[in-house]
Amino acid sequence: MARDEDDIIFQKLRQNVQRNFPREDDKNNYSMNNYKNENYSNKDSLIILETQRNIEKITDLSSKIDDAELTPALKEMISILEEMVNYSKANKEGEKKLEKINEYHLPTAVKMLNSYIDFCNFPVKNANMEKTAQEIENVIIKLNEALKSMLVEMNQNKLMDINSDIDVLKTMLEKDGL
Template identity: 30%
Template sequence: MDKKDFSKLEDQIMSTVSNALKAVDFVNLKRDINDKTEDTLNQFKSKLNGYGEKHMSLNKKPKKDVSTYISKRPAGSISGILYILFGAIGSLVYGFSALIILVFKKLLSSIVIIDSHIIMWILLVLFIVSLSLLIRGINLRKRVKRFKNYVKIIGNNSFFLIKDLAKFYKEKESFVVKDLSKMIDLGMFLEGHIDEEKTYFMLNDEVYDDYLSLKKEQMEIESNNKKLNEETYSSEKEGIEATIKIGRSYIEQIKNIKNDLYKEEIAIKLDKLANIATQILSQIEKNPKKIQEVNKFINHYLPITIKLINSYKDINNQLVQGENIENAKSEIEKSIDLINSAFENLLDDLFEDVVLDISTDISVLKTLFKQEGLAEDDFKK
């Protein structure tokens, strides 16, 4: 019998004991946890698709004039010019004055040397201050220029991807985020917002409120999905634990009956059966993914087996052991042999993945040894 083909096991058992027992009733318990959650998952998937469509339609909403949300006099437009003007004048005046003093100091090094040092330091300080004002003004004007470029790039859109802005302006995303944040703080974008993930720049409060609503909805969906997955996992885990518990209960019954029949030849067969069943459950505990493969073993074949050996016990307790009873006992013993063989095949099948992993590890080791020149063939050479 093929190790994976257990579908005919029941018919073979029933056929061999038909002369000993009138009938053996059984119940095939089947479980399918995933069917319970499939409809709910489809609903969440539909909502996620709806969220995506709604999110993409933000820019399609009726918009006000973009200029409504942009400062007409951005910070630095006037102050930047003044900083540059005063900084440039101061740098020229104080720098030129310091240069003249240096020249006179060289020519008249012995005259009023103390006063020339003091004046020189004052002029240098004023020159540095003026130079700082000049640099400050240039930076302010550059920011105003970038602001105007951002406005042109954004156009009539109510929100924009920061990575696209960085791409258009040929700057790093981190620089654009920092730049836009500063402009928002300075009131250059009157209602500007940047999302927490630093992905979107939103021009006004209305779009930002829509974004927050969608974000909240998305988080709720993700939370529900997580909760559903946890419940499903918990349900699966409870189902596996319950199945294993049932299996152990059947094994305990087999052992008890074996103890009652310790003088009979069938006791050896039952001891083997209990050991095989215990190993199957142990393997399922290590690899719960295989639970579907042993559901029928636990919920169908073990109950049939219990019924058979209970029948054996009942007829064995009869004071008069006639020909019919002996035949029935013989047929049940043959059935136990058949069951043991089938369960051994099932146990062997559960180790298929383990054997595959071992073969893969051995293959990797051989390849590594060959690459390092440590293979047997290399030593022969």
């Protein structure tokens, strides 16, 4: 399945290049019929697509975990990431944060969650495995706090822009005597 997702992302990249940089000798003109995946909008950037793919991976892994602390933390992570994606779709500057998150944070989280599942399903457990599983739970909770901060920061930038617009409009109205 991951290979199919990679193919979709690479196909999307090729289509974007063809659409934005057409060549006269290019016989494969961009067509919406070439891209038939309802999960992704044509407007979505590769960064947003990669984030959505990571959300799907975390959702899948979450369904395999039954833990009183980790399960709600993963649901919260998914929710935060979805908010970040929604923000980034409307505000391109949000993609910079998503790019950073996709480079290290999410792939590492996915790797840790896979290990957590392996540890939990291992027939014989030792103290090291249980300690590592607890550390994974703690780091996922800490990652959520970092993601929340990033989401607040994203919205802070928008808030500053709006406040600037308000100040300019007030000044112009005062200048016009209104």
